[in-house]
Amino acid sequence: MAKLDKTVGFIGGGNMAEAMIGGLLAAGVCEASRVHAADVSRDRLAYLKTTFGIHTTGDNCAVVDGCDVLVLAVKPQVMGSVLSTLDAGCGPRLSKKLVITIAAGIPVQTIEGMLASAPGLAVVRAMPNTPALVGCGMCGMYANPHVTSADRGHARAILEATGRVIEFETEALLDAVTAVSGSGPAYVFYFVEAMVKAGENLGLDTKDAFAMTLQTVKGAVTLMEERGESPKELRQKVTSPGGTTEAALRVLREKEFPEIVMTAIEAACQRAGELSRQYV
Known part of the structure; x- marks a missing residue:
């Protein structure tokens, strides 16, 4: 630098x-x-x-x-x-x-x-x-x-x-930057919380569930950075027909996970704009 x-x-x-x-x-x-x-x-x-x-x-x-x-x-x-x-x-x-x-x-x-x-x-x-x-x-x-x-x-x-x-x-x-990256770490932390809790519910102790989740997130990010492939392509590669990943993703789709994330980020963007206007 x-x-x-x-x-x-x-x-x-x-x-x-x-x-x-x-x-x-x-x-x-x-x-x-x-x-x-x-x-x-x-x-x-x-x-x-x-x-x-x-x-x-x-x-x-x-x-x-x-x-x-x-x-x-x-x-x-x-x-x-x-x-x-x-x-x-x-x-x-x-x-x-x-x-x-x-x-x-x-x-x-x-x-x-x-x-x-x-x-x-x-x-x-x-x-x-x-x-x-x-x-x-x-x-x-x-x-x-x-x-x-x-x-x-x-x-x-x-x-x-x-x-x-x-x-x-x-x-x-x-405002969009605030919604995507400014507030973004909280979304990741929230998702990690949910994964850890799911691991606990399945019998893992908290320490092991957290370690597995953290390394999974780090590994997935590194894979995206180093492979140069889109998240969609990488997701499709790990999703075998009739397999465990497909079963989990089906539930996420049924619960409208993508729509929930987009709506949440839109709400953050709207709020960022409202807060900015308070200072004008």
């Missing part, structure tokens, strides 16, 4: 910020001396400084002044107060910086509006997911018209430190 010749600042030092900082340092994208972080928790700042050797402060504007790229990594419910403080204290100084927001549901328009003292602000909105915490994340990103080609490269370098990134030309598609 190419080295980023920029200083990166984080406002918010929670789990996702920690994952991104750790990823940047582990991949050699940034040196610790070029990473800054601010948070309201002194204990959290002490942890980040001790763990990563980065610069830490309780002053958000100090991070703004010390960085080229600013990552807004606070929860959506406190973003308004954070942006208001930035706009009043150091907003004009943001005008030549790249801002990346990973706060779920907050549109670029809202970021721009609340940082009105920095007109023409370059903003990238990103939607990561929790596997970023272990370097296996999936992230969708959208860049506003003020983001240059170079800025895009910098944003991708930062976001790819925790997994894969796909850029979208239309911000509205981030």
Whole structure:
């Protein structure tokens, strides 16, 4: 991964910020001396400084002044107060910086509006997911018209430190990203829960049922990645006529499993749109 010749600042030092900082340092994208972080928790700042050797402060504007790229990594419910403080204290100084927001549901328009003292602000909105915490994340990103080609490269370098990134030309598609990959890990966890419970019902102890299910999911994902075949093709190969897999899949079809999954994801997408509109 190419080295980023920029200083990166984080406002918010929670789990996702920690994952991104750790990823940047582990991949050699940034040196610790070029990473800054601010948070309201002194204990959290002490942890980040001790763990990563980065610069830490309780002053958000100090991070703004010390960085080229600013990552807004606070929860959506406190973003308004954070942006208001930035706009009043150091907003004009943001005008030549790249801002990346990973706060779920907050549109670029809202970021721009609340940082009105920095007109023409370059903003990238990103939607990561929790596997970023272990370097296996999936992230969708959208860049506003003020983001240059170079800025895009910098944003991708930062976001790819925790997994894969796909850029979208239309911000509205981030609702679909939220529904498919943002919330997606929960669907997988739920399916795993059901498989483990089924194993228990059939006489397996919990530890063995979980180990078998986890390895089955990992193996299936690896098979899809390495074989280059579609999920449908791989499913058909393992489904022998009159066999056990066919018996199980028949029940799933009768219970309208595909329709249930699609309806659930559509509901997540609709809710993502509703939440985004609350912040406009």
